Amino acid sequence: MRLLAPDCTPVQRAAFERWRDADAAHAAAYREVALLWKLSKAAMQDPALAAAARRALQPEPRARQRRWLIPAFAAGFAALAVAAIVPRWLAPPADPAGITYTTSAGQQRTVTLSDGSSILLDTDSDVVVRYSARTRRVDLLRGQAQFSVQGNHAWPFVVHAGAGTVTAVGTQFQVRLDEQVTEVALLKGKLAIAAQAPGGATQDASLIGGQGLCYDQSGQISPVHNADLQQAKGWTQGQLFVHNWRLAELVAEMNRYSDTKLQLGDPSLQNVRISGVFRTSDQRTLLLLLQQGWAIRARRVSDTQIQLLR
Template identity: 70%
Template sequence: MGMDRENTNQGVHAGSQDEAAHWFARLLDADCPPEERAAFERWRHADPKHAVAYRELEILWKRSAEAVKDPAILAAANRALRREPETHAPRRWLFPALAAGLAILVAAVALPRWLSTSSDPVGTAYMTTAGQQRTQQLADGSSVLLDTDSEVVVRYSSRTRRVDLLRGRAQFSVQGNHAWPFVVHAGSGTVTAVGTQFQVRLDDGATDVALLKGKLAIATQSANSSEQSASLIGGQGLSFDQSGNITPVRAIDMQQAQAWTQGKLFVHDWRLPQLLSEMNRYSYTKVEIADPSLQNIHISGVFRTGDQQTLLQMLQQGWSIRAKRVGDKQIVLSR
């Protein structure tokens, strides 16, 4: 589904950003309990505007890293963080203080950049649910193919074509224009293309990039502001983690890389947990291993990403595995 954010600009930049600032400040507290972190995740996934607002705040926070090196800014932040009421007050007073300190640090470096791009469109979100794939044509003739349970936000301005990958995986087919770069923001880095076709995936804190044709430039930045960069040509790929560390460039299996775009999964000597993890992405019903002895089963073959039933039949016939449904959304495997 798509959502035009231009008509909800006020809502995104007021209510959603205020809520995002509250959650960001709360999660900075080392004593934040698991139930509050779970409540945050529910809030973030309840509305695409929430995810966008929180993602923007994360980006601003990273950009503010240099600000804490300024003694004046650091002192102001410390005063905000340590401000206490004259009488003993409930712990909830800590949250506005944290938010105030956060605002000081962010504003010092990031706010001028934010204001300088205030004329840019807020963005349009496109997303898929579990088991769904969709192709979205963009205004410049480029297109994005979203895999299952994925989301992007597209922001085109006169300076750049920006796409934020918030979750999942996407394949981008980009119309070339050297004067108008196409930049995908994902994880701790950016992927810049001119005219090319490539895939980007967010998975367990890592960002995987696979280039099908053309050229790409990748850049990352760590929390201490150190930068890394790399470039790819067709048939190559790499990964980078949340700290901005880039792996060596590697050759990719083109058939395997393109398989998901055709609803297929090419598997060569995969362990069963890896196969189940990938197949589970395409279904609301999750298959889990109850017997540890099944962990080291190795499997090869071609599977339909949305055909969970055929996978279960194959496992039961080939390895004497029993599949038992234990709820509406859970199936467990045992000997």
């Protein structure tokens, strides 16, 4: 009301702009109020409501003893009209139909979105993108992705993954979805993370550039830690930086990038420690290095399976 008043001052408008820009929730709240104002204005122009108002203002003289019925009817009709409009406004709008983007094993793909943001999908990953007037929503269904987001405080960018959400405004970050945990690494900017337990309780956390965290399916968020930026940037360039990994971890990671899966044929190999830099697309060189540097041999058991033995 104040903004629409003719005597609204520049100081008041500036204060409003500061408030709206301070938080994406403020901007969303203002958009909702503006929408209700617009809907109520449209309701005022409804022919049925206008006719009821005219009847209420010009009652018939012969029905003077029942004049109260006419304005009461008009008021009731208006209330019904508003009651029909307001629930539709209050109810959350249906999610728009999503667009699905997918990569197969060994494939990476960059998707440029309508607002200039982009998603780099890692191997064997799925996302669904749903943009609406209220929010930019992306559902990470499987795998790993890097998000480069164009800033817009009034239009938050929200990634749904596992049991939580990651909300960004003008940032670059990565989200990885595993069976048990979801990992978040922030390359630059700021992030807000919310994780929800099955019972409905939530935990919140925030990150600044260079930090990371993870949360599990129970909604528990880990302490914030320094992200492994070398590892985070490495996979976007097809490289895997391995620092004292267990062989079982290395095999599991390399298997994400190939249809031919490596298998540990000897349980004693699981805890063999490996360090090095490997090309995610070059399984053959990995096998040569393992056989040259460690007491390991590779045996192909089928077209899609190679067994590692002592």
